Amino acid sequence: MSAKVRLDRERAVALLRQMIRIRRFEAKCVELYQAQKIRGYLHLYDGEEAVSVGVVAVLRPEDWLVATYREHGQALARGIPMRALMAEMLGKLEGTCRGRGGSMHIFDARNRFLGGNAIVGGGLPLAVGTALADKMAGRPALTCCFFGEGAVDEGEFHECLNLAALWRLPVLFVCENNLYSMGTPLAIAEAETDIAKKARCYRMVSEAVDGMDVVAVEAAAACAVERIRAGEGPVFLECRTYRFRAHSMFDAQLYRSKEEIEAWRERDPIDRFARWMAEVGLLHPNERAAIEVEVDREVEDATAFAEAGTLEPVEELERFVLMDEVPQEQLLAPAGATP
Amino acid sequence: MSAPPTTTYRECCKQAIRAALIADPRVFLMGEDVGRYGGCYAVSKGLLDEFGPERIRDTPLSESAFVGAGIGAAIAGMRPIVEIMTVNFSLLALDQILNNAATIPHMSGGQFAIPLVIRMATGGGRQLAAQHSHSLEGWYAHIPGLKILAPATLEDARYMLAPALLDPNPVLVFEHVVLYNMEGVLDPKVSSVDIEKAAIRRAGRDVTFVTYGASLFKTLEAAEVLAREGIEAEVIDLRVLRPLDEATILASVRRTRRCVIVDEGWRSGSLAAEIGMRIAEQAFYELDAPLRRVCSAEVPMPYAGHLEQAALPNRERILATVRALLRPGS
CATH class of the missing domain: 3.40.50.970 (Thiamin diphosphate (ThDP)-binding fold, Pyr/PP domains)
Incomplete structure (x- = not known):
C-alpha cells in the first residue's frame, strides 16, 4: 500500500465501511433482480469499489459528480441515502428519481449528482458544462466525471478532454478502466491502450493508478483535486480495476476466463485493504465482521423501505416533461442568500 | 419626421x-x-x-x-x-x-x-x-x-x-x-412577443394555410395571387412548432373548412403530417375538402439551382394545390 495520505484509524474505517456498503448493496440487488423486483438492466460494481470510494472521499459538497450507468458505488459514496437508492431500483416514488430512472439513471440534486448516464461518453460534455458554469461564476467547485474505458472510444471523450484543457476547466476526469467495454477487451478497441497517455496528449496532468487500492486512489485523487482547485485546469486519473461480476445480468461472460476473474479476485479491494489495516493495527479483530453486520442491517432497512414504497400515480406520467421552474437553482444560491 | x-x-x-x-x-x-x-x-x-x-x-x-x-x-x-x-x-x-x-x-x-x-x-x-x-x-x-x-x-x-x-x-x-x-x-409598437401562440398573418375565409419559417412568405405571396382570383386565404404562421398551438389552427380550419399545410420538411413523418392528423382527429366533420400539403421533395437537397427550387415548396406548387382543392376537376 502506498499510503501517501495520512490515514488515521477513523478515516480508514470509513473507507472500508463505504466499500462494504457498496458490496453488500450490490449483493442485495442481485437477489432482488432474481426475485424480479428489480427489472431492466442492472450493472454491478463489485470489484471496483476502491475507485468511487477513494475518489469521492476527496470531493466537497459543492462539487458536481457525473457518473455512468454503473453508478451505485458513486451514489452511495456520495452520500445518497441507501433507502432512496434502493427505492429507485424498485421503481418507487420514494426513489431518487421517483422511480423514473432506475438503476442506470440515478440523479440527486442535493448531492449534485448528475447521473447515472447510460449513453457511453454522454456524461463528459455535461461535466465540462458544470465546470464551465462554476468557473464563469467564480465558484470554487470542481466537477468529478467518471466513465469507463469504453468511453475512450467515443468522439465525445476526445472533444471533452480538449475543451476542458483548452478552457482550463475544473474537471477531474476519472476513467474506470475495467478492461472490457461490455465484452470487448481494450486491445480489440483501441490502437493505443495506455489511456493515461492519451489524456496527456491534451496537455493535462494524467496519471494511472491501481484501482484496486483505495489508499492509492484516494492519494492520487487528493493530489488531483489540489491541482484543480489551485486553478491548474483539468486532471485525468485512470484507475485500473476489474469488475468481478458480468457486465449486466444478461451476460454469460464468454469473453473472459474464470482464471482471469479468479486472479483479479485475489486483489479484491476490500479484502486487501482490510488485511492491510489489520496488519498495521488500524482494524481490530472482528471489526470487519461487526461492520458487515451493521451494513447488512442498513441494506435490510433500505430494502424494507423500498418494498413498502409507493408507485408514482399514472396521472403524473407527463409531469416534468416540460418544467415550470428551475428547481436546482435553490441549491446553487450561496448559503444565506435570498433566492 | x-x-x-x-x-x-x-x-x-x-x-x-x-x-x-x-x-x-x-x-x-x-x-x-x-x-x-x-x-x-x-x-x-x-x-x-x-x-x-x-x-x-x-x-x-x-x-x-x-x-x-x-x-x-x-x-x-x-x-x-x-x-x-x-x-x-x-x-x-x-x-x-x-x-x-x-x-x-x-x-x-x-x-x-x-x-x-x-x-x-x-x-x-x-x-x-x-x-x-x-x-x-x-x-x-x-x-x-x-x-x-x-x-x-x-x-x-x-x-x-x-x-x-x-x-x-x-x-x-x-x-x-x-x-x-x-x-x-421593425414594428415600433412591438417590444415583446410570446413563444406559445401561432399568429394569423393574413385573415381569410376560404382556405387556411398553415406554415412557418421561410415558407410563410411564399405562402403569403400565393395568398395575394389567390386574392386577385377572389379567393381569400387565411395564413397561419406557426412560430412555435412544439408545443403546437392547436387551438389557433383548429379555430381557423373550422371557419374556412379547408386546409393546406406548407412545410419545408420532407413529407413522410413530417410536421405537416402531424398537423394534418390533428385536424383530422378533431375537425374532420367540419372539413369541406380533403387536407392537402406542400412539402419538400423526398430527396437530399441538390446543389443545382433549378433542382433545388424544384425540391422546395414554391408559390406555383402552393397555388396548384389550393386550386385543385377549391375547384376539384377544373
Whole structure:
C-alpha cells in the first residue's frame, strides 16, 4: 500500500465501511433482480469499489459528480441515502428519481449528482458544462466525471478532454478502466491502450493508478483535486480495476476466463485493504465482521423501505416533461442568500 | 419626421442576443466561429468586441461537447445560448439534445431543469446542397421535452429570444437561411412577443394555410395571387412548432373548412403530417375538402439551382394545390 495520505484509524474505517456498503448493496440487488423486483438492466460494481470510494472521499459538497450507468458505488459514496437508492431500483416514488430512472439513471440534486448516464461518453460534455458554469461564476467547485474505458472510444471523450484543457476547466476526469467495454477487451478497441497517455496528449496532468487500492486512489485523487482547485485546469486519473461480476445480468461472460476473474479476485479491494489495516493495527479483530453486520442491517432497512414504497400515480406520467421552474437553482444560491 | 430605419432579420437576431447579454450576466454565447469570425451567417459580428471572449466563446468543431457543455452550464446556473452553424451539424450533437437536454428533467423526477437556448440555421434555397440545407426542425418537434421555435418575421427574430431564455426548458430556435438578408421595418409598437401562440398573418375565409419559417412568405405571396382570383386565404404562421398551438389552427380550419399545410420538411413523418392528423382527429366533420400539403421533395437537397427550387415548396406548387382543392376537376 502506498499510503501517501495520512490515514488515521477513523478515516480508514470509513473507507472500508463505504466499500462494504457498496458490496453488500450490490449483493442485495442481485437477489432482488432474481426475485424480479428489480427489472431492466442492472450493472454491478463489485470489484471496483476502491475507485468511487477513494475518489469521492476527496470531493466537497459543492462539487458536481457525473457518473455512468454503473453508478451505485458513486451514489452511495456520495452520500445518497441507501433507502432512496434502493427505492429507485424498485421503481418507487420514494426513489431518487421517483422511480423514473432506475438503476442506470440515478440523479440527486442535493448531492449534485448528475447521473447515472447510460449513453457511453454522454456524461463528459455535461461535466465540462458544470465546470464551465462554476468557473464563469467564480465558484470554487470542481466537477468529478467518471466513465469507463469504453468511453475512450467515443468522439465525445476526445472533444471533452480538449475543451476542458483548452478552457482550463475544473474537471477531474476519472476513467474506470475495467478492461472490457461490455465484452470487448481494450486491445480489440483501441490502437493505443495506455489511456493515461492519451489524456496527456491534451496537455493535462494524467496519471494511472491501481484501482484496486483505495489508499492509492484516494492519494492520487487528493493530489488531483489540489491541482484543480489551485486553478491548474483539468486532471485525468485512470484507475485500473476489474469488475468481478458480468457486465449486466444478461451476460454469460464468454469473453473472459474464470482464471482471469479468479486472479483479479485475489486483489479484491476490500479484502486487501482490510488485511492491510489489520496488519498495521488500524482494524481490530472482528471489526470487519461487526461492520458487515451493521451494513447488512442498513441494506435490510433500505430494502424494507423500498418494498413498502409507493408507485408514482399514472396521472403524473407527463409531469416534468416540460418544467415550470428551475428547481436546482435553490441549491446553487450561496448559503444565506435570498433566492 | 423621418421614416423608421430599415433593418434585417440578421440584425434582429444580433440585437436579440445583444439585449440578452446586457440584461442577464448569466447569458453567454458559445459556438463555432461566433467570436473572431463574427458568426457563420454574421449574426454575432461585433459582439466579441463588446462582450469579450468569456461571454462570446469560440468553440472547437465539437458539436457534441459544446452543446453538452451548454446543457451542463444551464443545469449549473448559467443561461447559455449555443449556436450550431446549421441544422445538419446539429446531428453531431443529437445525443446531447435528445438523450440529455430533452430527457434529464423528466428522468430525474423533476430535479433538474435545463434553461438552455440552441440556435441554428435551417432550410434550403442558397445552393448549399445536401449537407447544409435540410429542414429538420419538424423532426426535432417530435421530441418531448423540447420547445421548438421558428421565427419568420423581423419581430419574432428580434423578440423571441428573451422569452426563450426565461423559459426553464431547452428551446431550439431555427433561423431560416434565406431570411437573414430579409429587410424591413421593425414594428415600433412591438417590444415583446410570446413563444406559445401561432399568429394569423393574413385573415381569410376560404382556405387556411398553415406554415412557418421561410415558407410563410411564399405562402403569403400565393395568398395575394389567390386574392386577385377572389379567393381569400387565411395564413397561419406557426412560430412555435412544439408545443403546437392547436387551438389557433383548429379555430381557423373550422371557419374556412379547408386546409393546406406548407412545410419545408420532407413529407413522410413530417410536421405537416402531424398537423394534418390533428385536424383530422378533431375537425374532420367540419372539413369541406380533403387536407392537402406542400412539402419538400423526398430527396437530399441538390446543389443545382433549378433542382433545388424544384425540391422546395414554391408559390406555383402552393397555388396548384389550393386550386385543385377549391375547384376539384377544373
